[in-house]
Amino acid sequence: MSKKIIVNKFGGGILKKELIPIIAKRLKEQLNKGYSPLVVVSAMPGVTDSLVSFLKKLKEKPLKRDGVTSLTVNYIIELKKIHSVIIADMEFNKEWRNEIHIELEKLFFELEKDLNTTLSDTKLEDKIISYGEKLSATILSFYFNLKGIDAQRLLAEEIPIITDDNFKNANIDWQTSEKNINQKLSNFKKVPIIAGFTGITNNGVTTTLGRGGTDTTACFVGSAIKAYKIILWKDVGGVLSTDPKIVSKAKIIKAISYQEAEESGKIIHEKAISYVKIFKTPIEISSISNPKLTTQIKEIKNIKKGTKIISSKKNLTLFLITDENIKTNEQLLIVSSVFAKYKVEMILVSNTRHSLQIVADNNNGLLDKVFEEIEGKISKIKSIKVNMIFLVGKFDINDVNKFNDLLIKLETKLQISAFLYENCTRLEAVVETNKIDEVIKVLYKKFIK
Ligand code: ASP
Numbered sequence: 001m002s003k004k005i006i007v008n009k010f011g012g013g014i015l016k017k018e019l020i021p022i023i024a025k026r027l028k029e030q031l032n033k034g035y036s037p038l039v040v041v042s043a044m045p046g047v048t049d050s051l052v053s054f055l056k057k058l059k060e061k062p063l064k065r066d067g068v069t070s071l072t073v074n075y076i077i078e079l080k081k082i083h084s085v086i087i088a089d090m091e092f093n094k095e096w097r098n099e100i101h102i103e104l105e106k107l108f109f110e111l112e113k114d115l116n117t118t119l120s121d122t123k124l125e126d127k128i129i130s131y132g133e134k135l136s137a138t139i140l141s142f143y144f145n146l147k148g149i150d151a152q153r154l155l156a157e158e159i160p161i162i163t164d165d166n167f168k169n170a171n172i173d174w175q176t177s178e179k180n181i182n183q184k185l186s187n188f189k190k191v192p193i194i195a196g197f198t199g200i201t202n203n204g205v206t207t208t209l210g211r212g213g214t215d216t217t218a219c220f221v222g223s224a225i226k227a228y229k230i231i232l233w234k235d236v237g238g239v240l241s242t243d244p245k246i247v248s249k250a251k252i253i254k255a256i257s258y259q260e261a262e263e264s265g266k267i268i269h270e271k272a273i274s275y276v277k278i279f280k281t282p283i284e285i286s287s288i289s290n291p292k293l294t295t296q297i298k299e300i301k302n303i304k305k306g307t308k309i310i311s312s313k314k315n316l317t318l319f320l321i322t323d324e325n326i327k328t329n330e331q332l333l334i335v336s337s338v339f340a341k342y343k344v345e346m347i348l349v350s351n352t353r354h355s356l357q358i359v360a361d362n363n364n365g366l367l368d369k370v371f372e373e374i375e376g377k378i379s380k381i382k383s384i385k386v387n388m389i390f391l392v393g394k395f396d397i398n399d400v401n402k403f404n405d406l407l408i409k410l411e412t413k414l415q416i417s418a419f420l421y422e423n424c425t426r427l428e429a430v431v432e433t434n435k436i437d438e439v440i441k442v443l444y445k446k447f448i449k
């Protein structure tokens, strides 16, 4: 492909009846301007969640063989309905509809087979979860053709995007996969519609890249083929300076660096950004209905001092260990091994001479277990519900002091204050108050305006 390639990621959030025609329009605009679009898609809205919960249901109930079969049959009917409704809105004539249904039937047939064997072969779980993307890539390929775009579905397994066997959160083998995608696309004459979120091990077992992993596929593909840019299309475009529900005049940020995007946490999947950062592939986060609403993520040589984003992370837990005779190394070792055992991430660790503080998120629901087990080993431990407030931008010591002072003045019950480090791009503090929105309002006035 000699033309400039634009990688377009369409997530479940915009695969809606009223937006799908606009998606096709955006691709046509790119073709008309002489670019080569490439598409990476997620599952239709809610489909991955539905597959995940059905798997859970299958595993929870100890069922006889025919019990599994009938549950599965009913589930497939439900899944077919969801996709039929989407297709019904797409103005296909009878002939096309038949053709689509033949293609989808092949996938449903395979899915049914996989569901019936997954209880004896848990390695199939990732493949099952990946059907959402396989179905949507199939439907959208037909739809784009209907709209005059010469498109063709491309599954991750056909490229192949090779990963390790860390199921549910697999990591792409960059070197092999980079070669594979470039080779595959060199003979590909049509607009590729790649099923995101998926990979395959060297042994031919399908894997998934972690929830939200279509961003990862898009960023991998974009950097591997040295795309002109990657556009992550959204319902509402761009990255905002803060939550507009809290501060109504929150504004779209024109451009941020890879590091700032990484620090802000929410904008783009951590794994995804790791690829683009190396190859400096520019990313745009744009509104599908109004592409002018956009934020660029790119290399910025001289980041201007100041605050770009104010945000928070709510419902966190602070483990507080206090002991006159604390031996930080030893205690930290004990604590971190328990966290690792339950696969709970420590978001922030801080210590003083007589205390050790660890902030964690209970997103896998195992934090109580972590606490119990640590309590059995270290007696002076307490857990407190906390929230985190953070600023993203470029900061010096004055900003750090101003931030901490404000949090004290606002009586936030500051538990862990922000500190300065070299090329400081993130100030974060842990507070006990739950009046986070009010605090954000004040911070916005003082730091952004
Ligand atoms: N469909 C997958 C998920 O919901 C991947 C994605 O949406 O990016 O996690």
Ligand code: MG
Binding pocket: 011, 012, 042, 043, 048, 212
């Ligand atoms: Mg999704």
